[in-house]
Amino acid sequence: MIALTDEMKAAFETALADGAPVLIASAGKDGLPDIAFKGSAMVFDGDHVAFWERALGTTFRNFQENPGACVLYRNAKTRTAWKMFGQATVLTEGEVRQQVMDRTIPFELDRDPERKGAAIMIRVDRVLQAGQVIMER
Numbered sequence: 001m002i003a004l005t006d007e008m009k010a011a012f013e014t015a016l017a018d019g020a021p022v023l024i025a026s027a028g029k030d031g032l033p034d035i036a037f038k039g040s041a042m043v044f045d046g047d048h049v050a051f052w053e054r055a056l057g058t059t060f061r062n063f064q065e066n067p068g069a070c071v072l073y074r075n076a077k078t079r080t081a082w083k084m085f086g087q088a089t090v091l092t093e094g095e096v097r098q099q100v101m102d103r104t105i106p107f108e109l110d111r112d113p114e115r116k117g118a119a120i121m122i123r124v125d126r127v128l129q130a131g132q133v134i135m136e137r
Contacts, residue, residue: 002047002124002135009043011073011080016105018075024051024120025070026062026088034058040108041071044100047137049084049122052104054112059120063088069122083128091119 015022022041027033036059044050049071053060063069069088074081091097100119101109109115127135 002127002137004043004046004049004124004127004135008073008082011075011078012041012043012049015039015041015073015075016107018077020073020075020077022049022051023072023074024059024122025072026059027066027068028058028062029065034062040104041073042100042103044103044121047124049086049124050100050103051120052100052108052112052117053090053120054108054117056116056118060090060118063090063120071122071124081129082134084122084124085126085128086122086124089121089123091121096121 012022016039021037021039023035024038025033025035038051040052042050067087069086071084097119125137126133
């Protein structure tokens with residue numbers, strides 16, 4: 001069962017300010033991997049991580065072609081780390097897109113003044129901590 005914790009939610013909420021921005025890994029249909037820092041990453045609910053994709057670049061294109069995702073949170077100061085695997089959905093319109101945008105930290109959202117970005121919603125299927133599976137769908 002996946003039940004993302006309050007600790008995870010709090011860690012994601014302050015990740016950028018704490019100097020521990022979340023990393024998102026994706027791959028296109030060609031299988032070429034990519035990894036990107038996402039300062040807007042958040043625990044959206046009990047089994048989803050979301051972020052505002054303002055650049056509409058490689059991560060956006062990859063998730064349109066291949067939904068496989070890996071999310072890495074690591075805070076060296078607190079010695080806390082989680083690796084989450086799941087499936088991404090790209091949302092270019094609708095209520096959930098608006099909810100993600102509304103919850104995006106101002107530092108990131110202000111870099112998309114025309115609000116042309118997309119919400120990326122990742123359904124988490126497995127969570128690892130220190131190499132051990134701690135949650136699984």
